[in-house]
Amino acid sequence: MTGEKIVDLARSLWRELAKFGVVGVVNIFIDMGLYNLLIAGPMASKITAAKIVSGAVATLFAWVGNRFWTFRHRRNRPVHHEVLLFLVVNGIALGISALWVAFAHYTLNLEGRFWLNVNAIISIGWGTIFRFWAYKRFVFRNEPVTEQPVTEALAEPFEHDRHRSEQSA
Template sequence: MQPESTAQEFPSPDEGREDTWLASLLWNLMRWPLIGPILRHPLIRDYITPKEIKRFFRFATVGACGMVVDLSILNALVKLAGWPLLYANSVSFSAAVLNNFTWNRLWTFPESRTRPIRTQLPQFALVNIIGLFINNVVLLTVYHLIRGFIPDPWDYNLAKMFAIGVVLFWNFGANRLWTYRGL
């Protein structure tokens, strides 16, 4: 059951826009029985526009690069340096956060460069400290659930990728609403 206002708020994919693929994606997601009601919720729908979808994909792309940084450092610290998983995860996560802040400021939210970095970096860091806590909880929970069923190092890498996926949505939402508010 799709509200009539949704058709007016979200562009039809055949309107000849340059972001047609985004409009088409959004239009189709709105009609899915499980996803549509969530996307149409008043607290969410005002933030879901083709421009925001494009930003989310850029944010996710930057996050994928951050994941490479994160997993590389995590594996080097655990396997080569013999660090405990929790400590290695905290260091690798922090390195990925610095990488992601730089690229999000330059590419995902280029308008943010008009704001002082001394304001944005602490905001971004605070969001990501909460993200680190979530990441560590999810990582350790999933790791302990699958350890023994999946061989090392696949067990903690799979747990880490799951944690990254969970934290992606927290980081995007919190940074979009606070660090990059009004852009």
């Protein structure tokens, strides 16, 4: 592998990781916001169920963000297969998150709003590590469909945005 290919690969990984991170940050707000609403109200006594509901809602946003932005340059199978894999991966990640929340709450007895939120954030971290690995490995795994170099394919959406903003100015 040449030095240029290694640099292109590193840039590609960095861009995907950065976009995945942006989608993830928005997901944290969705997940944590809904989780807090649920544990403060209708699911106050159902901590694990509240985590599952908030995580499921965040998963819907994650699909849209990752399919149409983070990994939009990758295509490897029909969308319905990709959605199924995405849901399986997120189901496993949600299970990891819910298990951590349940373990911390019921086994370690970490209770109260502060610990509920700390453990929810930790659970999101465990799930995120698993999701990034699984998305790249199983869900959005193939190389870009374009023949242009990876760096050009990744810069293209930004060029389109720059061109559009120049036209409106």
